[in-house]
Amino acid sequence: MVANADTNTGGGIFVTQRDTELLLKLSPENEQLLRRAAALAGFESLCEFVQQAAVEKAMKIQEAAETITLDSESFDEFIADCESPGHPNNALEAAIQRRVTEKAKTARAPGRGI
Numbered sequence: 001m002v003a004n005a006d007t008n009t010g011g012g013i014f015v016t017q018r019d020t021e022l023l024l025k026l027s028p029e030n031e032q033l034l035r036r037a038a039a040l041a042g043f044e045s046l047c048e049f050v051q052q053a054a055v056e057k058a059m060k061i062q063e064a065a066e067t068i069t070l071d072s073e074s075f076d077e078f079i080a081d082c083e084s085p086g087h088p089n090n091a092l093e094a095a096i097q098r099r100v101t102e103k104a105k106t107a108r109a110p111g112r113g114i
Contacts, residue, residue, distance in 0.1 A: 034050060
């Protein structure tokens, strides 16, 4: 991030973000492979090709980490469990009771009346 003085409007400071520079060390074989692929894909530069490939890969990795995929049978079981959950266990019952008690205390607190 870079702060610049705004001389055109008579003052003030505005902040701009610069692109981040990335240095890659490639073996000659990998460089040749990437340059050839970039040219075949119609990219004007190796940097442009590598950036797009890296961003696409990062998006796929992020999506895979944030997505759950179920087969039809597992999905149906999941939906059935959501629609008819079992009875709460002791820990959930205790948490519910704590919440009810806390809400009751908050409702009776001074200055909370209408």
